[in-house]
Amino acid sequence: xxxxxxxxxKSSVVPLPIENVDTDQxxxxxxxxxxxxxxxxxxxxxxxxxxxDNSPKKDFVLNQDKYSGKILVGGKNFxxxxxxxxxxxxxxxxxxxxxxxxxxxxxxxxxxxxxxxLPVQVSPEFLEKIFAETEKDADSQVEVxxxxxxxxxxxxxxxxxxxxxxxxxENMLNGFDDIDYLLNMKEEITAFAENTPL
Amino acid sequence: MKxxxxxxxxxxxxxxxxxxxxxxxxxxxxxxxxxxxxxFLGLKSRNIGVxxxxxxxxxxxxxxxxxxxxxxxxxxxxxxxxxALEENSKxxxxxxxxxxxxxxxxxxxxxxxxxxxxPGATIVCGDSHTSTHGAFGAIAFGIGTSEVEMVLATQCIxxxxxxxxxxxxxxxxxxxxxxxxxxxYIISQLTTSGATGYFVEYAGDVFxxxxxxxxxxxxxxxxxxxxxxxxxxxxxxxxxxxxxxEFTPTGAAWDKAKAYWDTLYTEEDATFxxxxxxxxxxxxxxxxxxxxxxxxxxxxxxxxxAESLEGGVSTYKKSLQYMAFNEGDSMIGKPIDFVFLxxxxxxxxEDFRAFTEIVKGKQKAPNxxxxxxxxxxxxxxxxxEEGLLDILTAAGFELREPGCSACLAMNDDKVPAGKxxxxxxxxxxxxxxxxxxxxxxxxxxxxAAAAVTGxxxxxxxxx
Numbered sequence: 001x002x003x004x005x006x007x008x009x010k011s012s013v014v015p016l017p018i019e020n021v022d023t024d025q026x027x028x029x030x031x032x033x034x035x036x037x038x039x040x041x042x043x044x045x046x047x048x049x050x051x052x053d054n055s056p057k058k059d060f061v062l063n064q065d066k067y068s069g070k071i072l073v074g075g076k077n078f079x080x081x082x083x084x085x086x087x088x089x090x091x092x093x094x095x096x097x098x099x100x101x102x103x104x105x106x107x108x109x110x111x112x113x114x115x116x117x118l119p120v121q122v123s124p125e126f127l128e129k130i131f132a133e134t135e136k137d138a139d140s141q142v143e144v145x146x147x148x149x150x151x152x153x154x155x156x157x158x159x160x161x162x163x164x165x166x167x168x169x170e171n172m173l174n175g176f177d178d179i180d181y182l183l184n185m186k187e188e189i190t191a192f193a194e195n196t197p198l
Numbered sequence: 199m200k201x202x203x204x205x206x207x208x209x210x211x212x213x214x215x216x217x218x219x220x221x222x223x224x225x226x227x228x229x230x231x232x233x234x235x236x237x238f239l240g241l242k243s244r245n246i247g248v249x250x251x252x253x254x255x256x257x258x259x260x261x262x263x264x265x266x267x268x269x270x271x272x273x274x275x276x277x278x279x280x281x282a283l284e285e286n287s288k289x290x291x292x293x294x295x296x297x298x299x300x301x302x303x304x305x306x307x308x309x310x311x312x313x314x315x316x317p318g319a320t321i322v323c324g325d326s327h328t329s330t331h332g333a334f335g336a337i338a339f340g341i342g343t344s345e346v347e348m349v350l351a352t353q354c355i356x357x358x359x360x361x362x363x364x365x366x367x368x369x370x371x372x373x374x375x376x377x378x379x380x381x382x383y384i385i386s387q388l389t390t391s392g393a394t395g396y397f398v399e400y401a402g403d404v405f406x407x408x409x410x411x412x413x414x415x416x417x418x419x420x421x422x423x424x425x426x427x428x429x430x431x432x433x434x435x436x437x438x439x440x441x442x443x444e445f446t447p448t449g450a451a452w453d454k455a456k457a458y459w460d461t462l463y464t465e466e467d468a469t470f471x472x473x474x475x476x477x478x479x480x481x482x483x484x485x486x487x488x489x490x491x492x493x494x495x496x497x498x499x500x501x502x503x504a505e506s507l508e509g510g511v512s513t514y515k516k517s518l519q520y521m522a523f524n525e526g527d528s529m530i531g532k533p534i535d536f537v538f539l540x541x542x543x544x545x546x547x548e549d550f551r552a553f554t555e556i557v558k559g560k561q562k563a564p565n566x567x568x569x570x571x572x573x574x575x576x577x578x579x580x581x582x583e584e585g586l587l588d589i590l591t592a593a594g595f596e597l598r599e600p601g602c603s604a605c606l607a608m609n610d611d612k613v614p615a616g617k618x619x620x621x622x623x624x625x626x627x628x629x630x631x632x633x634x635x636x637x638x639x640x641x642x643x644x645x646a647a648a649a650v651t652g653x654x655x656x657x658x659x660x661x
Binding site: 017018019022028029032035036047052075080081084085086104105106107115165179181183188189193197 | 210212213215216217218219221223225226232233235236239240244246249250260261273275276278279282316318319324325326340341342343344345347348351352353354356357358360390391394395421424426447454455458490510512513516606607608615625627628629630633634
């Protein structure tokens with residue numbers, strides 16, 4: 001599915017300083033029943049965000065007016081658990097284009113890259129600096145530059161570089177997806193399939 | 199100098215992309231109703247079909263009710279998703295084992311049962327517990343819906359090759375210690391992110407001596423330590439299990455496959471990026487007390503204090519608060535409300551045998567609601583044939599129909615808010631078994647002990 005190109009993103013951030021945020025929290029299983037990709041952002045962090053009677057939980061970060069932006073910053077081991085791509089869809093559909101953490105679960109990271117959300121892994125120290133700066137100033141901006149592979153806390157000038165493989169970087173910069181690449185390999189794959197033992 | 203993992207992975211690489219992922223050929227693609235509809239929509243919008251319907255297998259499991267399966271599904275959203283899978287399978291010539299089909303069951307239970315799962319294969323499914331199939335020496339892992347679409351369209355996926363880890367468990371297991379306990383023990387030692395970025399090979403006597411069902415339980419839980427997957431080298435036991443099943447090759451095709459399977463082992467001088475060794479004798483029956491599968495301990499131990507752990511104090515306290523447990527509490531004797539026996543982790547015949555062994559001649563505790571859900575119709579049939587159902591019925595238990603059920607509570611099998619469930623499933627995340635539910639992960643033996651006593655009980659006292 002096509003997504004917006006990613007180049008430089010400068011935005012305030014939404015801080016979620018909790019570790020091991022699993023994909024069941026990002027979107028609970030009971031909201032996975034759709035047969036098309038529509039409105040998953042409404043149920044992002046559903047049970048942390050709303051009470052059982054659907055009233056907002058005032059202390060949850062998405063319900064606090066002072067926090068907004070296109071960058072979600074989570075504690076270490078973000079996105080563990082279920083492979084549901086719905087979690088990445090929910091993050092994207094809510095309006096985030098980038099998730100920052102000191103550690104990501106593998107499948108969630110892959111899913112993000114496939115739907116146009118850039119996962120940026122930073123050092124634990126840098127993560128703490130973002131949380132600290134945002135605590136001080138909720139409007140504090142962070143700049144993510146994909147071309148240069150850097151992330152900067154604008155207020156303090158703290159800067160760190162991050163990893164992404166060259167192929168995925170190119171995809172994100174251009175809004176390409178893997179299926180286009182694979183469809184162009186059709187003959188090579190057909191020839192390979194004829195020689196598999198199973 | 200190759201590892202088992204290297205051999206299977208390398209032989210499936212169609213193309214290596216410099217500074218990028220490998221294009222990996224997929225031998226078997228399992229499909230279920232939750233993570234596939236958007237992928238099929240993608241094919242439609244690109245106006246392309248399924249490249250290899252004969253390598254693709256669809257089953258309904260996540261949404262399905264576990265009672266009255268002969269009646270129409272009541273939840274309209276679930277019914278709609280099941281209908282979508284049926285129609286998509288039909289439109290693309292994919293075999294579909296839907297509700298009511300004799301081969302229906304949880305995707306990771308039926309795959310091995312019908313010989314779809316084979317050693318040395320690459321197997322994917324839009325479900326993180328696809329790692330289960332690694333028990334046969336396959337590379338099997340969960341994928342997202344974009345990747346489901348890739349595999350439907352091209353039979354390939356793009357993934358960087360993970361790092362390698364070998365986990366050895368040596369010696370023997372003590373009485374009352376099951377494969378589930380081995381896996382929960384390893385996860386408690388590694389944490390839920392300890393194997394992230396790695397593909398695990400399990401080795402050592404404990405796995406060698408394990409049944410295929412037990413190996414499936416262990417490989418199933420690989421994802422809970424963060425690993426892409428886990429695998430065990432195929433041996434005689436593996437081939438014995440695979441032989442004669444519906445999709446298993448026969449005659450000359452068997453000989454050809456066997457020649458390949460015989461090469462599937464880690465060479466002696468091969469090295470791993472990380473290697474860990476545990477002693478089987480150190481493992482006790484396990485139980486979890488928190489909200490991720492790494493928060494587990496021997497059932498007789500006390501809940502650790504936040505200060506005794508490395509970092510994450512506030513997350514740890516939040517977790518215990520959700521569970522309404524205190525640091526230093528003993529788990530033994532804690533009252534429970536629900537027991538769930540089932541799931542792709544522990545929904546096989548061996549799990550029902552273990553559960554029955556404990557409850558035989560006893561009665562279900564009156565305060566406990568028990569959901570006993572076989573992983574497939576084949577498991578259900580075996581429960582009846584082996585006489586387990588009679589024993590379970592006499593002890594006050596009922597058997598439900600196959601499906602994922604209360605493992606993720608997408609159907610009506612939901613644990614109510616605030617209630618405690620001893621569950622043989624794989625995740626104790628907040629709300630996993632229903633909004634507000636509190637899950638204690640454990641083996642079928644621990645679940646059975648809780649079911650007859652109404653509280654957390656050491657199963658060794660009842661064996």
